[in-house]
Amino acid sequence: MAEDGTKPFKLRISSSDEVFEIPAHRTIVDVLLDHGIEIPVSCEQGMCGTCITKVIRGIPDHRDLFLSNGEHEANDQMTPCCSRSLTRFLTLDL
Numbered sequence: 001m002a003e004d005g006t007k008p009f010k011l012r013i014s015s016s017d018e019v020f021e022i023p024a025h026r027t028i029v030d031v032l033l034d035h036g037i038e039i040p041v042s043c044e045q046g047m048c049g050t051c052i053t054k055v056i057r058g059i060p061d062h063r064d065l066f067l068s069n070g071e072h073e074a075n076d077q078m079t080p081c082c083s084r085s086l087t088r089f090l091t092l093d094l
């Protein structure tokens with residue numbers, strides 16, 4: 001766990017069922033890029049919404065400023081450039 005309480009989690013890709021470990025110090029976007037899965041990004045700070053991805057299972061740890069409170073509470077989409085997971089597993093529609 002990082003000093004700010006950020007924890008690692010496992011990310012599942014729905015199309016391939018592949019699972020990747022997301023360490024506390026790296027983003028979903030970074031780890032997936034290592035494996036040839038590219039999510040379009042722009043700001044990479046949760047401001048623009050370019051990277052918004054549908055959540056299939058799990059509860060995101062929303063860290064963006066783009067989605068509204070209601071959209072955060074719905075937990076059916078997230079910004080993988082900066083947001084993480086509150087659950088041990090998170091499945092994204094990729």
Ligand code: FES
Nearest residue numbers: 042044049051081
């Ligand atoms: S790239 Fe801008 S919110 Fe993710």
